[in-house]
Amino acid sequence: MAVVVPPAALNVRFCALFWAIFAVLCSVSGGDVIGYGYRVASVTGNDVDGLEAVLEVIQTSTTYGEDIPKLSLQVSYETNNRLHVHITDNDNARWEVPQTLIPRGQEGNSRRIHKLAKDNIEEKPASSELQFSHTDDPFGFAITRKSSGEVLFNSTPSSASSNFNAMIFKDQYLEISTSLPTNSALYGLGESTRPDGFRLSQGNTYTLWNSDIASSTPNINLYGSLPFYLDVREGGLSHGVLLLNSNGMDVTYQSGYLTYKVIGGVLDFYFFAGSSPLSVVDQYTQVVGRPAPMPYWSLGFHQCRWGYKNIADITTVVNTYREKDIPLEVMWNDIDYMDNYKDFTVDPVNYPASELRKFVDQLHANDQRYVIIIDPGIKNENNYSTFQHGMSQDIFIKETSGDPYLAQVWPGPVYFPDFLNPKINSFWTTEISNFQEVIPFDGLWTDMNEASNFCSGVTCAYPTDGACPGTSDLTDCCLVCSNDGATKWDAPPYQINNSNDQRPLGNKTIATSAIHSGGIMEYNAHNLYGLSEAIATNMALKSSLGKRPFILTRSTFVGSGAYAAHWTGDNAATWNDLAYSIVSIMNSGLFGVPMVGADICGFSGDTSEELCNRWIQVGAFYPFTRDHSDIDSTRQELYIWDTVAQSARDALGLRYRLLPYLYTLIYEAHTTGAPVARPLFFSFPQDATTLGVNSQFLLGQGVLVSPVLSSGATSVSAYFPKGTWYNLFNLSQIVSVEDGSYQNLAAPLETINVHVHEGSILPMQDAALTTTAARKTPFTLLVVFPLASDSTDTATGHLFMDDGEEIDMEVATGKSTVIDFEASRSNEGIHISSTVTSPDFALNGGWTVQTVTVLGSSSSPSNILINGNPASSSLNVTVSYPVVEISGLSLPIGNPFKISWET
Helix, strand or coil, X not given: CCCCCCHHHCCCCCCHHHXXXXXXXXXXXXXXXXXXXXXXXXXXXXXXXXXXXXXXXXXXXXXXXXXXXXXXXXXXXXXXXXXXXXXXXXXXXXXXXXXXXXXXXXXXXXXXXXXXXXXXXXXXXXXXXXEEEEEECCEEEEEEECCCCCEEEECCCCCCCCXXXXXXXXXXXXXXXXXXXXXXXXXXXXXXXCCCCCECCCCEEEEECCCCCCCXXXXXXXXXXXXXXXXXXXXXXXXXXXXXXXXXXXXXXXXXXXXXXXXXXXXXXXXXXXXXXXXXXXXXXXXHCCCCCCCHHHHCXXXXXXXXXXXXXXXXXXXXXXXXXXXXXXXXXXXHHCCCCCCCCCCCCCCCHHXXXXXXXXXXXXXXXXXXXXXXXXXXXXXXXXXXXXXXXXXXXXXXCCCECEEEECCEEEECECCCCCCHHHHHHHHHHHHHHHCCCCEEEECCCCCCCCCCCCEEECCCCXXXXXXXXXXXXXXXXXXXXXXXXXXXXXXXXXXXXXXXXXXCCCCCCCECXXXXXXXXXXXXXXXXXXXXXXXXXHHHHCCCCXXXXXXXXXXXXXXXXXXXXXCECCHHHHHHHHHHHHHHHHCCCCCEECEECCCECCCCHHHHHHHHHHHCCCCCEEECCXXXXXXXXXXXXXXXXXXXXXXXXXXXXXXXXXHHHHHHHHHHCCCCEEXXXXXXXXXXXXXXXXXXXXXXXXXXXXXXXXXXXXXXEEEECCXXXXXXXXXXXXXXXXXXXXXXXXXXXXXXXXXXXXXXXXXECCCCCCHHHHHCCCEEEEEECCCCCXXXXXXXXXXXXXXXXXXXXXXXXXXXXXXXXXXXXXXXXXXXXXXXXXXXXXXXXXXXXEEEEEECCCCCCEEEXXXXXXXXXXXXXXXXXXXXXXXXXXXXXXXXXXXXXXX
C-alpha cells in the first residue's frame, strides 16, 4: 500500500498486510465493512499540471448503502496558492452548493476551472506553492507545500499505522480522512460553543447541521455549518482546507488524523497555501466571498430586548441613555412590535404605525438608527397580505405531495419561503420595500433561520379539535405531525451526531424530505437556508434603501459574511458565557464573518451588576456591540447600575475614539477578508504560546483587549507577545517584554485593559454619543514606538474614509479617500508622513489632523518642521515621558503631509 509523500520522494510500496488491517479498519464496530476504497482506472493529465481521472470501486459494500461504482476526479491549480480537488459520481449528477449562492466561475471570488479536454485546456498558474500527488491502488492523494516539502493533507492510510479508512463514496455516506502531524494546531469547523478554547481538541467530533440550540449549550452543533479549518504548524506556517459541501457531516479529530463523514453531496476541496494565518483567510474569502461592507453607524452601540412592551418603553430607553451620557447608536425591536408575531406588520395597540414612525423619525433626527427583527416563517392566514402574495407567487417550500410544508413558529402555523426559488427576490424585495415605506427602519435582523420549527414531522396538519396556537406556551407544538411517508432522506443510513444524541435531521426544523424549487431537497439545502435568506435580504435592502445594507443573521454557512453580520445567538448571563464569547467571536472572523458580537450582559437568565460591568468592558470592543436580553430576565440596560454606566461611558468612549481605526478594519476585511477581532497568533504566528490564548483578542494588528472573565477578580493575567505595549486608557502604563510572557495587570471593577503595540499608528477622533457626532471631530494620530532605543524604529497605519453608507466600499474619486501613514524614529529625530489616494472626499469633508501623539519618545522635540517649513509658534507641545503631544496642527487630512523634529 502506498504512503503519499512529497513528489520528489514519492516511493510507491505495496504491503499485503495492509489488506488484513484495512478490512478490520473499514468495519462498523468490528462488523460489516463500510468500504474498500477506489483505484485509478484512467488518467488524463498529470499530478504536476492538473488532471482528470476516473476512479473505480475496488470491492462493493452495502453498509450505509451501495458504493458508487465510478467516480470522477478533477484536480485544478487555480492560483499560485490555491488548489482545487473535486470528486463526484462519474455517471450521474450530484448535489453541489449552487453557484447562485457561492459563485465560483470568476477569479477573485472563486475557482478558475482548468479543463483538460483536448479542445479546452487552461494552463495552470506559472508557479504553485501547492503540489498534488496520488497513489493508484487504493486511490489516495496528498497536498504538499512545495517550498518546504511538508505534507499538508494526506488521505491515504498507512499500512504501518492504519488509523483511518481509504476514501468511501456512497449516495448518502462519504468518508475521507487526512493524516496530521503532531505539530498541527487546528482551528475552525463551526459552529459550536467551545469551553476547551479556540484550538480544536483531539478526541472531539464536530457536527455540522444548523440547529436552533442556545449557544449557552457548549460542545453541540449550533446555528451555522462552516466546514473550513486553519492548520498552523511550527514557526507559524499556516494553510487552510475548505470542504465546500452543504450536507450534514461529522468531522472527527483524533490524534494523528481528521475524518469527514458526510451524508451527501460531493467531495469539493479547496486547499489554501497561506503561509500566514491572514493570507489563508485572504485566499479562503476569495472563494467564498469577501466580507460585506458595513455602514459606519453599525459600529456604534446597539440596544435591544425581547420584551419592550410599547413605544413608550423604547422611548424611555433611548432618552435615558442620552440623559446618562452613554452612547446609543441603534435602537432595536424584537418580535414585540409585530401584530401577533407576523412579519411586515405592527401591533396596532402597542406599536401603532403612525406613532412608531414618529419614534423612528425622531431617532433619525438625533442621528440614531432603528433595526427590527423578521423571522422566515409566514403565518398561514388568509387575510394576511404577505401570505397571500406568497401563495399567489408559489414561493413556499413544499412537502413531497406538492402542498406547502406546514410548520409552526411564533405566529403559529407558518409556511417557509423558499429562498432558492428564482421568484423569491421579487417577492422578498416587495415585502421589505412595502414595509419600509410604513416604518423607515435602517436594518434587518433575520432570526430563527436554521430554519427553526416548534414541531417535528415529515408532514403536519391543523388539529381538528382545538386552536393553534393554543393558550399554553407558544413554543409547544399545536399541529398534528406525522412521520408516515418518511423517506431515506428523513432517516439516512448514517446518523450524524445531531444535538449530541443522533437526533433525527428533521427534529425541530423543516423535514429533510421537503422540496425546494427545481426539486432541490431540504436534505441537501438545509444548511444553506440562512445564507440564502441573507442574500435575498441584502438585495432587498439595497433596492429599498439605496444604501449599504445592514443585516444580522443567526444561521450561517461559508459565504454568509459576504452579505450579513452575525451574533453568537442565545447565550446566558453567566461568567462562562462571557468567556465563551471571545472564542466564538474569533471563530466567526476566521470563517469570513468579521462583523460579529455576543449579547452583552447575557441573553437568558438574570445578569448581575458585576457581570454586566465586566461584559460591557469587553463587549465594547466586539466588532458588533449590542446589549440584548430575554423577556423573562430582569432589565439590563447599561444605565441600570451606576457602576455599569460608568464602565460603559469609559469603554464605549474609547471605542468611539477608535471608530476611524475600526472602520478601516471593516474596509480591510472587505478587501482582504482579514478578521476585525483576531487571535493573537494572527499577528504573532511564530510565538507558539499565542496558539493557545483564548481569553484575549486583537483588534486589527496591534490593539490588544485583555478582559476580566471571572467574578471577584481585581487583576488579570494577560499574555503579551514581545515588544512594547501601551495602555490606551493611561499611556504612561507600559508593558515591555523582550520575549512573550504573561503579565499580571491590575483590573479593579472599573478597569478594562486595552493596549496598543509598538509599530502602530492609530487614527482617532473624539468620543461622542453618536457616530455622526464623533465623525465631525478632528483627528488625532497616535504614533507608537518602542521605548527609546539606539536602533531605527518604524510605525505604520492606514485610514479609509467614505460617507459610511455608499453601497460599494471602494476607492472612488470624490466618494472615498485612503491614507497611509508612516513614521520613523532614529537618533537624529522623528519623521511622520502620509500618502493620500483619492483625496477629494476627505478634503471636501474638511477633516483635519489636529494632534499628533508620539509614544516612546524620551526627549523634547526641537526644530519642528511641517511640510519642510518651520512650525508655527502657536503649536502646543507637551512632553510627559514617554509621551510627546503636538496639537494645534490643523492639517487637512486629505493632503499629504510631513512632520519632523529633532530629538
